[in-house]
Amino acid sequence: MFWRLNRSNRLFPLILLAILSGCNAENGDETLAADLPTADLVTPTETTSPSADGTIVESSATSAPLPALSPEERSDRTMFEAWIDLLGSNVFDGMSDDEEDDIRRRAAEANDYWKQIKAQNLEAIRQVNRQVIHGRSYAASIILIVADDLGYGDLGCYGQQKTKTPHLDAMAAEGVRFTNYYTGSPLGVPSRCSLTTGLHTGHTRLRGNKPVLPLKTEDCTIAELLWRAGYTTGLMGRWALGDVETTGTPNRQGFEHAFGYLDHERARNYFPPMLWRNAQQVKLPGNENGQREDYSPELTTDEALAWLNSECDRPFFLQVNYTLPHAEIGPVPEVTQYDNEDWPTAQKQYAAMVSRLDSEVGRILEFVKTSHYRDDVLIFFTSDNGPHADSVDPKFFQSAGPFRGGKGQLFEGDIRVPMIVWGEGLAEQNIESDCLWAAWDLLPTLADLAEAIRRPLNLDGISVLGKFHSRRLAERDYLYWELHEPTFQQAIRAGKWKGLRTGLSGPIALYDLENDPGESTDVAGFQAEVVERLEGLLNDARSESADWPVGSDR
Numbered sequence: 001m002f003w004r005l006n007r008s009n010r011l012f013p014l015i016l017l018a019i020l021s022g023c024n025a026e027n028g029d030e031t032l033a034a035d036l037p038t039a040d041l042v043t044p045t046e047t048t049s050p051s052a053d054g055t056i057v058e059s060s061a062t063s064a065p066l067p068a069l070s071p072e073e074r075s076d077r078t079m080f081e082a083w084i085d086l087l088g089s090n091v092f093d094g095m096s097d098d099e100e101d102d103i104r105r106r107a108a109e110a111n112d113y114w115k116q117i118k119a120q121n122l123e124a125i126r127q128v129n130r131q132v133i134h135g136r137s138y139a140a141s142i143i144l145i146v147a148d149d150l151g152y153g154d155l156g157c158y159g160q161q162k163t164k165t166p167h168l169d170a171m172a173a174e175g176v177r178f179t180n181y182y183t184g185s186p187l188g189v190p191s192r193c194s195l196t197t198g199l200h201t202g203h204t205r206l207r208g209n210k211p212v213l214p215l216k217t218e219d220c221t222i223a224e225l226l227w228r229a230g231y232t233t234g235l236m237g238r239w240a241l242g243d244v245e246t247t248g249t250p251n252r253q254g255f256e257h258a259f260g261y262l263d264h265e266r267a268r269n270y271f272p273p274m275l276w277r278n279a280q281q282v283k284l285p286g287n288e289n290g291q292r293e294d295y296s297p298e299l300t301t302d303e304a305l306a307w308l309n310s311e312c313d314r315p316f317f318l319q320v321n322y323t324l325p326h327a328e329i330g331p332v333p334e335v336t337q338y339d340n341e342d343w344p345t346a347q348k349q350y351a352a353m354v355s356r357l358d359s360e361v362g363r364i365l366e367f368v369k370t371s372h373y374r375d376d377v378l379i380f381f382t383s384d385n386g387p388h389a390d391s392v393d394p395k396f397f398q399s400a401g402p403f404r405g406g407k408g409q410l411f412e413g414d415i416r417v418p419m420i421v422w423g424e425g426l427a428e429q430n431i432e433s434d435c436l437w438a439a440w441d442l443l444p445t446l447a448d449l450a451e452a453i454r455r456p457l458n459l460d461g462i463s464v465l466g467k468f469h470s471r472r473l474a475e476r477d478y479l480y481w482e483l484h485e486p487t488f489q490q491a492i493r494a495g496k497w498k499g500l501r502t503g504l505s506g507p508i509a510l511y512d513l514e515n516d517p518g519e520s521t522d523v524a525g526f527q528a529e530v531v532e533r534l535e536g537l538l539n540d541a542r543s544e545s546a547d548w549p550v551g552s553d554r
Contacts, residue, residue, distance in 0.1 A: 148326035151387030153401030167362030181419035184439035198443030202542030214248025223254025237321035325353035378423035410491035499534035
């Protein structure tokens with residue numbers, strides 16, 4: 001035992017049982033990699049995380065509890081709390097205050113000791129796990145970068161003529177640029193949910209920005225899947241899938257370390273008074289009293305680079321969700337190249353936001369290129385949806401490219417977005433691919449990349465990993481979207497055909513994307529058989545959601 005009680009020895013076995021109970025309540029059953037694939041890895045209890053300035057800070061936030069655990073088991077319970085739960089609070093009856101304080105102090109020391117042991121065991125188990133899964137002590141690392149409201153045509157490599165994006169253009173020239181990649185939704189929250197869980201919006205838990213709801217315990221995310229495969233996982237920037245103390249907070253959805261915005265609405269502010277590092281608030285004094293000194297995109301990159309530097313010897317999954325170039329439009333620090341352009345102020349500021357995004361991505365790309373693990377990293381860059389029109393005219397820059405729409409509908413300009421994949425291990429470089437895929441394909445694709453043994457059933461996504469290695473992919477039947485704000489709409493793409501419908505029983509508008517990518521001519525009246533087939537797919541593609549119900553009259 002780690003401490004002595006001035007009570008009867010009859011308590012000792014109960015206390016030992018409570019200690020073991022506390023360990024299980026905090027972490028679930030700890031299992032060796034030799035038991036894979038039927039067993040799960042132990043959940044981390046305490047991680048060492050980098051701060052924005054590169055220093056190391058200790059975080060007590062629990063990360064990535066296993067789906068089999070109940071919500072109660074996911075809480076950060078100490079051994080001492082488990083002991084009190086088991087024995088009852090009257091265990092201290094008859095003790096002096098000094099005796100009780102002494103027990104509490106010794107219990108805290110014992111709890112810290114157990115955490116140290118489990119942290120050491122955790123890394124040993126995960127090293128074995130990597131070797132079991134990958135046959136080696138390392139695996140390909142993954143960086144996923146997601147922009148906010150960046151349109152298909154906002155980058156030079158996708159045809160942009162006014163705004164300069166040299167780093168992303170170089171990334172495309174050295175990698176694969178996809179022209180048929182779609183986001184999960186034209187709205188931020190369902191788009192991120194689709195990307196994270198491998199489901200389209202006919203099946204995702206979160207199908208709109210409102211009501212504001214979190215992911216739940218039973219949802220499986222990319223981060224959780226890769227963590228199980230032995231990866232260390234980090235999230236920087238905007239999350240929007242669960243606030244602090246909910247089941248959707250990043251540390252409970254697979255991320256060992258998280259920094260940035262949790263709340264969807266607060267992410268609109270580029271100079272926030274605070275951000276979150278795991279479950280702890282990080283005050284930003286440079287933004288107090290109307291000051292604008294601490295720029296969140298820069299802090300996001302700082303934290304990402306510090307985290308990469310600390311995790312460089314282990315296979316990692318890093319997701320960086322920038323808020324650029326989402327509204328609100330405003331001055332952008334350190335970007336002056338558009339100041340003398342004869343453009344409206346809002347257009348200058350939007351261009352500066354896109355170029356600042358490019359610069360931040362460039363910092364990450366440069367770090368990877370100069371690292372010793374550059375050959376083992378694959379970087380994905382994309383956007384959560386099409387360009388907004390809140391305070392800037394997207395037509396000024398042709399932000400949606402040749403497509404109709406922008407953000408908030410289901411036209412091509414709302415949901416077709418850039419996707420660039422870069423990596424030294426790619427079979428070919430400077431490739432333009434018309435591979436048809438979407439955000440919900442990322443989970444199975446990254447799972448294949450990580451050689452993850454266990455993955456959810458009934459995913460909507462399929463792996464497109466073979467496309468990065470010049471292998472032909474099987475044709476897919478269709479891509480599906482639905483939108484609940486402000487009215488219920490559906491969209492489907494099958495081959496060259498795109499169908500749109502408002503309401504469950506409304507008429508279907510049909511567009512031939514091969515000959516009419518701008519969706520200017522509805523040809524439904526000339527393609528009755530195609531319309532009938534798409535109508536059947538629209539009816540069968542979705543399941544009803546209690547949180548986003550669709551009445552039969554809609």
